[in-house]
Amino acid sequence: MIAFGLRLAVAGGREALTRLVVIAAAVAVGSGLLLTTLAGVNAVNAQLTRYAAVYPNASTAGSADPLWWSTRDDYFHGQQIVRIDVAGTGPDAPTPAGVPSTPGPGEFYASPALRELLAAHPADQLADRYPGRDLGTVGPAGLPSPDTLLAIVGGTPDAVRALPHARQVSNVGDTPALPEATVDLILGVIAGGLLFPVLIFIGTATRLSAARREQRFAAMRLVGATPRQIATVAAVEAAAAAVAGTAVGFGLFYAFRSPLAASRSPVCRSSPPTCRWVCWTSCSWRSACRPARRWRRGSRCAGSGSHRWASPAGSPPPPRARTG
Amino acid sequence: MSVVIEARDVTFAFGQTPALRGASVAVEAGEILAIMGPSGSGKSTLLHCLAGILVPDSGEISFAGARLDTLAETQRSSLRRDRFGFVFQFGQLVPELTAVENVALPLLLSGVRRTSALERAKAWFARLGLDGLEERRSGELSGGQAQRVALARGLVAEPQLLFADEPTGALDSLTGEQVMDLLVSAAREQGTTVILVTHEARIAAYADREVMVRDGRVNAPDRIVS
Amino acid sequence: MSVPLTLLGLLEREPSHGYDLKRDYDTFFGRGKPLPFGQVYSTLSRLARDGKVVISDVAPGSGPDRKRYIITDVGATEVEQWLTQPVEPEPHLQTVLFAKVVLALMLDRPAADYLDTQRSAHLHRMRELTEIKRAGSLVDALLADHGLYHLEADLRWIEMTGARLDALRKEVRQ
Numbered sequence: 154m155i156a157f158g159l160r161l162a163v164a165g166g167r168e169a170l171t172r173l174v175v176i177a178a179a180v181a182v183g184s185g186l187l188l189t190t191l192a193g194v195n196a197v198n199a200q201l202t203r204y205a206a207v208y209p210n211a212s213t214a215g216s217a218d219p220l221w222w223s224t225r226d227d228y229f230h231g232q233q234i235v236r237i238d239v240a241g242t243g244p245d246a247p248t249p250a251g252v253p254s255t256p257g258p259g260e261f262y263a264s265p266a267l268r269e270l271l272a273a274h275p276a277d278q279l280a281d282r283y284p285g286r287d288l289g290t291v292g293p294a295g296l297p298s299p300d301t302l303l304a305i306v307g308g309t310p311d312a313v314r315a316l317p318h319a320r321q322v323s324n325v326g327d328t329p330a331l332p333e334a335t336v337d338l339i340l341g342v343i344a345g346g347l348l349f350p351v352l353i354f355i356g357t358a359t360r361l362s363a364a365r366r367e368q369r370f371a372a373m374r375l376v377g378a379t380p381r382q383i384a385t386v387a388a389v390e391a392a393a394a395a396v397a398g399t400a401v402g403f404g405l406f407y408a409f410r411s412p413l414a415a416s417r418s419p420v421c422r423s424s425p426p427t428c429r430w431v432c433w434t435s436c437s438w439r440s441a442c443r444p445a446r447r448w449r450r451g452s453r454c455a456g457s458g459s460h461r462w463a464s465p466a467g468s469p470p471p472p473r474a475r476t477g
Numbered sequence: 478m479s480v481v482i483e484a485r486d487v488t489f490a491f492g493q494t495p496a497l498r499g500a501s502v503a504v505e506a507g508e509i510l511a512i513m514g515p516s517g518s519g520k521s522t523l524l525h526c527l528a529g530i531l532v533p534d535s536g537e538i539s540f541a542g543a544r545l546d547t548l549a550e551t552q553r554s555s556l557r558r559d560r561f562g563f564v565f566q567f568g569q570l571v572p573e574l575t576a577v578e579n580v581a582l583p584l585l586l587s588g589v590r591r592t593s594a595l596e597r598a599k600a601w602f603a604r605l606g607l608d609g610l611e612e613r614r615s616g617e618l619s620g621g622q623a624q625r626v627a628l629a630r631g632l633v634a635e636p637q638l639l640f641a642d643e644p645t646g647a648l649d650s651l652t653g654e655q656v657m658d659l660l661v662s663a664a665r666e667q668g669t670t671v672i673l674v675t676h677e678a679r680i681a682a683y684a685d686r687e688v689m690v691r692d693g694r695v696n697a698p699d700r701i702v703s
Numbered sequence: 704m705s706v707p708l709t710l711l712g713l714l715e716r717e718p719s720h721g722y723d724l725k726r727d728y729d730t731f732f733g734r735g736k737p738l739p740f741g742q743v744y745s746t747l748s749r750l751a752r753d754g755k756v757v758i759s760d761v762a763p764g765s766g767p768d769r770k771r772y773i774i775t776d777v778g779a780t781e782v783e784q785w786l787t788q789p790v791e792p793e794p795h796l797q798t799v800l801f802a803k804v805v806l807a808l809m810l811d812r813p814a815a816d817y818l819d820t821q822r823s824a825h826l827h828r829m830r831e832l833t834e835i836k837r838a839g840s841l842v843d844a845l846l847a848d849h850g851l852y853h854l855e856a857d858l859r860w861i862e863m864t865g866a867r868l869d870a871l872r873k874e875v876r877q
Binding site: 658684 | 819829830837852855862
Binding site for chain 1: 530551555557558561565569570572573583585616630
C-alpha cells in the first residue's frame with residue numbers, strides 16, 4: 154500500500170503532480186518562514202545584546218576594579234559615530250567586548266568602518282578627534298552591525314569620570330538584551346500572528362484538492378479498500394508532500410539567511426531589519442490568507458421524494474339490478 | 478434457484494429524512510434483477526444497504542445465508558473487494574490511475590501481485606472492446622469507454638454479485654445499450670448475479686425481473702405469465 | 704377505446720339515463736369527438752340484449768330518454784375484469800389506459816394497482832423485445848427498438864399518471 158500511495162502521489166498524472174507541488178509549496182513556505190523567523194529572533198536577540206553592550210548599565214557588584222565607561226554620539230558628514238571612552242581602575246577591571254585589552258590613556262581602537270572613514274579623509278577633518286596610538290580594530294563581538302562607526306578610546310579614570318553619561322561597570326557585553334520571557338513572548342506572537350495564517354494556507358492548499366481526493370477515496374472504498382488501506386494511502390501522500398515541502402523549506406531558509414545576515418542597517422537607527430521583515434511578512438500573510446477564512450463548505454441535503462398513492466377506500470356498493 | 482442476497486424489512490434514514498421504510502427484496506443466484514423507481518424513492522439507498530456500503534437502521538441483510546449488516550466495516554470491505562463488483566453512474570474511476578490500473582485496483586487491494594493483477598486486467602480490454610486504451614487516464618476516456626472500464630473493474634475479481642447503480646445514467650441511448658449488452662453478456666458468462674438500479678424502463682428490460690421501490694418500500698409485482 | 708365497456712363502467716356509478724351517459728362520456732373521454740346519440744342507444748340496447756344492463760323506470764311519455772339503465776352482476780363482472788386485466792402491451796394504447804384509470808378512480812377502485820399491473824405487463828413485453836434485439840439481426844433490433852420506444856412512452860405516461868392520481872381523483876369525482 155505504501156508503494157501504491159507513492160504511485161498515486163507522484164506518478165498520478167499532471168494534475169496529481171500539480172496538487173503535490175502546491176501542497177509541498179505551502180509546506181515549504183511554512184517551514185521556510187518558521188526557520189527564517191526563528192533565526193531572525195535569534196539574530197535580533199544577539200544584535201540587541203551587542204547594542205546593549207555599547208550602552209551598559211552601571212554595575213558595581215563583585216569586582217573590586219570597575220571600569221569607567223562613557224558612550225557618546227558623534228557625527229561626521231551626517232554619519233553617527235559612537236565613541237566609547239573607557240578607563241580601567243585596576244588590573245581586575247573588565248575588558249570591553251571586541252578588543253583584546255582595555256586601551257590606556259592615549260590609545261584607541263576603531264571599528265573597520267571607522268577605520269575606512271579615517272583613511273579616506275584628511276587627519277584634520279576626522280582623525281584628530283582620536284589622538285594617540287591606534288591599537289587596532291574592534292572585533293565583531295563589540296559591534297552591533299558590521300558597518301557601525303565606533304571607537305573605543307582610553308583615558309584616565311578622572312578624565313572619563315568627568316564625561317557625560319559616565320558610569321562604572323564591572324561586567325560588559327555578557328548580559329542578554331532580551332530576557333528569556335521576552336523571547337518566549339516574541340515566539341508566541343510569531344506563532345499566533347505568522348504561523349497560524351501559514352497553517353491556514355497549508356490547510357487551504359490541502360482543501361483545494363479535497364474534493365478530488367474524496368472522490369478517489371470513495372472510488373477506492375467502493376471497490377473494497379479497507380479504512381486502513383485508505384489511511385495508509387492518505388498518510389503516504391501527505392508525507393510525500395510534507396517531506397518535499399520541508400526539504401524545499403530548508404532550501405528557502407538557507408537562501409534567505411545570507412541576505413538577511415548581510416542587511417547592514419545599524420540597530421540604533423531604526424528597528425532591526427529582521428524585525429521589519431517579520432512585520433512585513435506577517436502582514437502580507439494575514440492579507441493573503443483572509444480569503445481562505447471566508448471559504449465555507451457547502452452542505453448537501455439528501456432528499457427523498459414522497460408520493461401519495463391512492464388506496465381504495467371503503468364506500469357503499471353502487472346500486473345494481475337483479476336479473477333472474 | 479437459491480436466494481443469494483436478501484433484504485428483510487430494512488429501514489434507513491439520512492438524518493431526519495427517511496429513505497427506506499421497511500424494504501424487502503430477495504435476489505436469486507444468477508438472476509439479473511432491476512430495481513426501479515422514481516428519483517428519491519430509495520432505490521439507490523436499498524442497493525447501498527445490500528452492498529454493505531450503508532448499514533441499515535433496522536432490518537436485516539443476509540448474503541449467502543449469513544448476516545451482512547452486523548459485520549464490521551473491515552469485513553464488509555473485504556466482502557466488497559472479493560465477492561462484490563460495482564458499476565456506478567460516474568465518478569468511480571480513480572483519476573490518478575490509468576485505465577488498466579483502475580481495472581486491476583480490486584486485485585491490487587486484495588494483495589495480488591502487480592504484474593499478475595495488470596495481466597488479468599488487460600484480458601478484459603479485448604473482451605469489452607477497449608483495446609489500446611489501457612494506459613489512458615479517466616479524463617482521457619469517453620463516457621462509454623469509462624463505463625466499460627468500470628464494468629471491467631466490477632467483474633475482474635469474478636464476483637458473485639455485481640451491483641450496478643444507473644450504470645448508463647450518464648450515457649446516450651445507444652452507448653448505454655451497448656454497455657448494458659456487454660454487462661448482461663459478461664454476467665451471464667460468469668454466472669454473476671446482477672442487481673441493477675435504474676429509472677429507465679429500456680435499461681430495466683435487460684434484467685430478468687424488476688421490482689419497484691416507492692416511498693422506501695418494495696412492490697414486487699406478480700410474475701406475468703403469458 | 705371500448706365504448707361499451709366505458710358506458711358499463713359509467714353505469715356502475717349509478718343508474719343513469721342515456722343522456723347523462725353521453726354527457727359524462729363526452730366530458731371525460733370524448734375530447735372533441737362527442738359520442739353520437741345513436742351510438743349511445745344502440746350500444747345500450749346491445750348491452751341490454753346481452754344481459755349486462757336492464758331498463759327500469761320507463762317514464763311516461765315518449766322519446767328515447769324515458770329509460771333509465773341499471774348495470775347487472777354480469778355487467779359489473781365484465782367491468783371488473785376489464786379494469787384488472789392489463790391491456791395487451793402495444794403502442795398507442797394511452798386512451799384505453801386513460802379510460803381505465805379515470806373509471807377506476809370514479810368507481811373507487813385501486814387505480815394505482817392497475818397501473819402497476821400494466822407496468823409489469825409492459826416491462827415483460829420490453830424484456831421480450833430486448834431479448835429479440837440482443838439475439839437477432841440489425842433489422843430485428845431496429846424493429847424491436849421501435850416497439851421498445853413506444854412502450855417506454857406508455858410507461859412514462861404510467862409513471863406520470865401514477866404520481867398524480869390524487870389530483871386526478873379529485874377532478875373526476877367532484
